[in-house]
Amino acid sequence: MAPLLEVNDLHVEFKSRRRTVYAVNGVNFSIGEGETVGMVGETGCGKSATIRAIIGLLRPPGRIASGSIRLDGEDLTGLDARRLRRIRGAGIGFVPQNPFGALNPVLRIERQFRNVVRAHRRAGRGRIREDALEMLNGVGIADPERILGGYAHELSGGMAQRVVIALAMVLDPPLVVADEPTTGLDLTIQRQILDLIGKMATTRGSSMLLVTHDIGVVAQYCSRLLVMYAGRVVEAGPTNIVLRKPAHPYTEALLSAVPRRGRRLIAAAGAVPTLLSRPVGCYYYDRCRYRGDSRCATETPDLKEVSPGHWAAVFYRKPTMSAQEQAPEKATTQAQAQEDRDGDDAPGTD
Ligand SMILES: Nc1ncnc2c1ncn2[C@@H]1O[C@H](COP(=O)(O)OP(=O)(O)OP(=O)(O)O)[C@@H](O)[C@H]1O
Numbered sequence: 222m223a224p225l226l227e228v229n230d231l232h233v234e235f236k237s238r239r240r241t242v243y244a245v246n247g248v249n250f251s252i253g254e255g256e257t258v259g260m261v262g263e264t265g266c267g268k269s270a271t272i273r274a275i276i277g278l279l280r281p282p283g284r285i286a287s288g289s290i291r292l293d294g295e296d297l298t299g300l301d302a303r304r305l306r307r308i309r310g311a312g313i314g315f316v317p318q319n320p321f322g323a324l325n326p327v328l329r330i331e332r333q334f335r336n337v338v339r340a341h342r343r344a345g346r347g348r349i350r351e352d353a354l355e356m357l358n359g360v361g362i363a364d365p366e367r368i369l370g371g372y373a374h375e376l377s378g379g380m381a382q383r384v385v386i387a388l389a390m391v392l393d394p395p396l397v398v399a400d401e402p403t404t405g406l407d408l409t410i411q412r413q414i415l416d417l418i419g420k421m422a423t424t425r426g427s428s429m430l431l432v433t434h435d436i437g438v439v440a441q442y443c444s445r446l447l448v449m450y451a452g453r454v455v456e457a458g459p460t461n462i463v464l465r466k467p468a469h470p471y472t473e474a475l476l477s478a479v480p481r482r483g484r485r486l487i488a489a490a491g492a493v494p495t496l497l498s499r500p501v502g503c504y505y506y507d508r509c510r511y512r513g514d515s516r517c518a519t520e521t522p523d524l525k526e527v528s529p530g531h532w533a534a535v536f537y538r539k540p541t542m543s544a545q546e547q548a549p550e551k552a553t554t555q556a557q558a559q560e561d562r563d564g565d566d567a568p569g570t571d
């Protein structure tokens with residue numbers, strides 16, 4: 222069966238007269254029906270650019286330079302604005318970073334539910350009101366009647382985000398996409414909102430793509446994890462496997478930068494390259510502790526399956542843990558790391 226969402230060789234550029242930023246450089250992934258997928262990576266690695274391309278909200282100077290985005294087999298990249306609006310809402314529910322940007326300040330919340338529903342199907346006021354009350358209940362709003370009669374500016378950030386989640390899900394879209402939906406909220410509220418999105422997707426059986434820095438939420442609600450670096454997916458696989466046995470050195474660095482008790486990913490050492498040109502060779506070359514021969518400097522590795530369902534964009538496998546444990550002082554030198562790799566995974570075998 223074809224996946225629900227299929228992103229194929231997606232390239233996104235921000236092109237102005239002065240410069241071009243190559244923000245997304247050949248992203249590939251798919252999401253199956255009912256699957257919940259997390260997306261992580263440092264700031265500037267192209268998560269939002271990818272998300273906005275998927276939901277058709279990339280604004281100039283951003284544009285999809287090439288690639289395809291298929292929802293249920295239909296390529297969204299060539300669609301006009303009207304058709305895209307229809308898909309957003311009924312096909313894809315979107316929860317943005319800032320809920321107030323998604324709510325209309327001059328319309329009562331009830332009217333906004335009506336607008337969303339009626340953009341996609343004919344429905345009477347009473348029916349829409351019932352659905353809205355049920356949705357608001359579902360997102361944990363205790364007095365949904367009062368909220369329906371009010372305006373966005375009367376809501377706290379956390380409440381506004383709950384309303385936006387209810388609006389994004391009222392049409393029961395098969396896919397829910399959320400881009401760091403808790404930025405700017407109190408820490409405890411952040412957790413509640415992320416829990417809520419995870420739970421809503423799970424209980425309603427929708428697929429989910431969630432961009433977050435919260436590794437606890439990823440572990441709890443995302444069956445699969447995508448790790449992005451410099452506009453590419455460098456690792457993808459079952460969440461528990463990627464978290465326990467990362468196959469890409471970047472994922473390893475990212476995870477080791479998580480404070481022992483903390484849940485949030487922070488930046489690993491170094492920086493995502495400024496993508497004013499596409500790097501030659503592996504995009505992670507400069508920061509890689511396992512980089513090897515000239516191949517790493519001259520070719521860009523594509524994702525390859527390192528174990529069933531687990532993919533990593535590497536030419537070589539990093540030294541195994543046991544090799545490191547057996548000879549820690551040696552394995553830390555690059556030459557030894559290279560030797561270990563050569564022994565375990567010959568170059569040029571993908
Ligand atoms: N409007 C724009 N004009 C020019 N460059 C842009 C624009 N928007 C984003 N970019 C660039 O595109 C790259 C990817 O940005 P993007 O917002 O997708 O990163 P991100 O992974 O979502 O980061 P964050 O975690 O901070 O949200 C960055 O280098 C960024 O500077």
Ligand SMILES: [Mg+2]
Nearest residue numbers: 268269270401
């Ligand atoms: Mg972003």
